[in-house]
Amino acid sequence: MKRTILPDARRSPRFAGISTFCRYPRLEDVLPEHAPVDWAIYGVPVDAGVTYRPGARFGPRAVRAESQYVKRYSIEQDVDVCEALSLADAGDAPVEPYDLRASATAQLEFAKGLGTPGVTRLMAVGGDHTIAYGNLRATWERMGSPKGGLALVHFDSHLDTIDAVWGERWGHASVFRRAIEDGVVDPAAMISVGVKGPLNSAKDLEYARGLGVELVMSDRARREGESLLKAFVGRLRGRAAYITFDIDCVDPAYAPGTGTPSVGGLSSAEALGLLRALRGMKVAGADVVEVLPDRDVAGITALLAAHVMFEILCLDAVGRR
Numbered sequence: 001m002k003r004t005i006l007p008d009a010r011r012s013p014r015f016a017g018i019s020t021f022c023r024y025p026r027l028e029d030v031l032p033e034h035a036p037v038d039w040a041i042y043g044v045p046v047d048a049g050v051t052y053r054p055g056a057r058f059g060p061r062a063v064r065a066e067s068q069y070v071k072r073y074s075i076e077q078d079v080d081v082c083e084a085l086s087l088a089d090a091g092d093a094p095v096e097p098y099d100l101r102a103s104a105t106a107q108l109e110f111a112k113g114l115g116t117p118g119v120t121r122l123m124a125v126g127g128d129h130t131i132a133y134g135n136l137r138a139t140w141e142r143m144g145s146p147k148g149g150l151a152l153v154h155f156d157s158h159l160d161t162i163d164a165v166w167g168e169r170w171g172h173a174s175v176f177r178r179a180i181e182d183g184v185v186d187p188a189a190m191i192s193v194g195v196k197g198p199l200n201s202a203k204d205l206e207y208a209r210g211l212g213v214e215l216v217m218s219d220r221a222r223r224e225g226e227s228l229l230k231a232f233v234g235r236l237r238g239r240a241a242y243i244t245f246d247i248d249c250v251d252p253a254y255a256p257g258t259g260t261p262s263v264g265g266l267s268s269a270e271a272l273g274l275l276r277a278l279r280g281m282k283v284a285g286a287d288v289v290e291v292l293p294d295r296d297v298a299g300i301t302a303l304l305a306a307h308v309m310f311e312i313l314c315l316d317a318v319g320r321r
Contacts, residue, residue: 004082006072014068020089021063021125022070022306027088027114036116039313041123042090044107049100049130049171053259056128059291060092063125066299067306076276077314084317090114100130100170107134117142121316123309126289128259129160129172132244133179139242139285140184150284151189151241153232155249155271157196157218157262161207177207187211189239191232193225193274194218194249196264218265226277233281240282245308246290247301255304257296268304275311283316
């Protein structure tokens with residue numbers, strides 16, 4: 001049976017050795033003997049698409065470091081991810097810091113070659129939210145480019161469906177507009193959770209609403225989020241969905257290390273609870289983005305991002321049980 005071999009934390013300290021995501025083995029150390037792996041996790045250190053404060057290019061390193069203390073067994077889901085899944089750190093994707101579209105293309109080609117298409121799922125760790133496009137497209141293509149695009153669960157303070165900012169159409173404010181236009185995401189099977197203002201204009205809501213994206217504002221997410229997400233999973237009727245998690249959907253009191261902080265967000269406990277509400281959903285792939293270490297306090301944002309990764313892996317592990 002496939003599983004993940006970890007160092008014994010009671011013999012090999014978590015603060016020793018090479019930092020990989022959650023201490024999972026490097027992909028090159030797993031293949032080909034234990035192929036195929038279930039999840040390839042990789043970093044994308046680029047932040048040229050931000051509209052406010054840069055620095056998320058250092059996010060993958062920070063998340064790797066804080067993830068050393070992520071353990072393998074979930075009390076809430078009653079699952080050991082390392083017994084259920086074969087997991088590997090695939091390193092970092094190549095990036096083109098001065099050209100966002102070229103960077104997305106470089107990431108796409110890298111991600112398409114990881115593990116075994118049709119078997120290995122992809123999780124990208126950013127970096128800013130522009131990196132979601134490359135991983136979404138790689139996931140979609142490896143699934144056979146299904147007509148209509150992927151279903152999407154989107155945690156974020158922001159819509160990310162603006163056409164362009166400062167003339168740039170590939171920045172982090174536009175990533176899902178590009179994905180929808182290219183047929184990678186199905187807006188009628190997309191839910192955006194944790195959105196909050198203020199906005200530049202009420203018109204910013206029009207594109208997503210006009211295409212049928214379900215918008216769950218932050219206050220409603222706290223009150224009804226779990227039931228809304230469970231209903232969303234029910235409507236999928238077994239269809240796999242991609243999860244994209246922007247750490248800024250969490251209030252900066254709990255996640256200060258991000259470049260576009262928005263107050264009035266979810267607590268860390270609420271965010272993890274909403275992820276657990278997706279139990280029963282088939283996970284097609286995922287990304288966790290917008291961790292900015294220079295604004296982090298004691299690494300709490302990067303640590304939360306690592307636990308978000310773990311919760312997503314738990315969803316897949318439970319679904320395979």
